[in-house]
Amino acid sequence: MQYFAQKLKVFSDEFNSKLKDLFPLPEGNEKKVVEAMYYSVANGGKRLRPYLVTKTAELFDVSADRAFITAAALECLHTYSLIHDDLPAMDNDDLRRGKPTCHKQFDEATAILAGDGLLTYAFELISSKKNEFSENVKCRLVNLLAQGAGSFGGMVAGQMLDLDSEKNENVLFPEMIIKRIEEMKTGRLLRFACEAGAVMGNASQDKYNSLVMYAKKIGIAFQIADDVLDVEGKEEEMGKTLGKDCEQNKLTFVKLYGLDKAKQMAKDYIYEAKDALAIFGAEANDLYDLADFIIERKN
Numbered sequence: 265m266q267y268f269a270q271k272l273k274v275f276s277d278e279f280n281s282k283l284k285d286l287f288p289l290p291e292g293n294e295k296k297v298v299e300a301m302y303y304s305v306a307n308g309g310k311r312l313r314p315y316l317v318t319k320t321a322e323l324f325d326v327s328a329d330r331a332f333i334t335a336a337a338l339e340c341l342h343t344y345s346l347i348h349d350d351l352p353a354m355d356n357d358d359l360r361r362g363k364p365t366c367h368k369q370f371d372e373a374t375a376i377l378a379g380d381g382l383l384t385y386a387f388e389l390i391s392s393k394k395n396e397f398s399e400n401v402k403c404r405l406v407n408l409l410a411q412g413a414g415s416f417g418g419m420v421a422g423q424m425l426d427l428d429s430e431k432n433e434n435v436l437f438p439e440m441i442i443k444r445i446e447e448m449k450t451g452r453l454l455r456f457a458c459e460a461g462a463v464m465g466n467a468s469q470d471k472y473n474s475l476v477m478y479a480k481k482i483g484i485a486f487q488i489a490d491d492v493l494d495v496e497g498k499e500e501e502m503g504k505t506l507g508k509d510c511e512q513n514k515l516t517f518v519k520l521y522g523l524d525k526a527k528q529m530a531k532d533y534i535y536e537a538k539d540a541l542a543i544f545g546a547e548a549n550d551l552y553d554l555a556d557f558i559i560e561r562k563n
Contacts, residue, residue: 324465
């Protein structure tokens with residue numbers, strides 16, 4: 265999958281070059297929070313979620329330029345979640361993508377505000393005139409992103425369930441809980457990425473549903489791959505501290521099923537994800553390749 269990794273890097277470089285213009289620095293001392301916001305959002309990353317927004321939009325003849333603001337908004341929101349995940353009260357990490365986490369580079373209070381700032385900026389971007397879609401489309405995007413990020417079946421709910429599972433030695437129905445955690449915590453933003461492309465492209469209901477199914481499957485596979493990398497990965501490639509899942513007693517697919525079965529489950533989910541794209545044929549080749557990359561990546 266080296267060729268796809270290179271394709272993703274080209275996309276990431278182009279995306280990053282546009283991103284800086286969205287973070288002009290204020291003149292006053294409040295600029296520190298914007299500096300922290302940009303430090304975190306510009307700190308590497310494969311840009312999988314913006315890539316998904318862009319490639320699903322292209323299925324419906326929406327250009328990458330038109331999809332950019334929505335993709336950037338999603339990356340802002342995703343980065344807010346990483347900043348808060350890394351805080352001492354959460355996962356307590358010192359490294360993110362090989363660099364000091366936001367609260368280590370700045371301070372804890374600034375990191376909290378930077379996360380808050382990125383969360384609210386995401387919705388400002390989507391609803392702004394920079395996003396060149398109808399008000400109806402923008403309203404739907406705002407609603408879907410709020411659902412995906414929120415406390416009622418979204419990312420925040422998944423994070424709460426994940427934290428709760430750490431504190432309980434004997435989790436009831438662990439197979440149901442682990443899938444529910446990952447569907448909400450990891451999967452919902454991946455789902456939004458696919459939904460956003462379909463919404464911007466005014467997709468038919470059957471194509472919309474196919475992309476949602478694809479997103480659900482790659483979301484679980486993505487988390488399984490992360491669980492595996494936490495055990496087998498190399499810290500210099502991952503850019504973060506490994507082995508913390510076990511240390512923090514996290515409920516993971518590896519803990520529940522073992523390495524071999526977890527890996528096979530990820531492959532099965534990727535097979536099902538690609539099967540969901542049949543309605544698009546060869547037009548979805550980039551999404552097929554992304555699905556394979558998710559479980560073959562090294563970081």
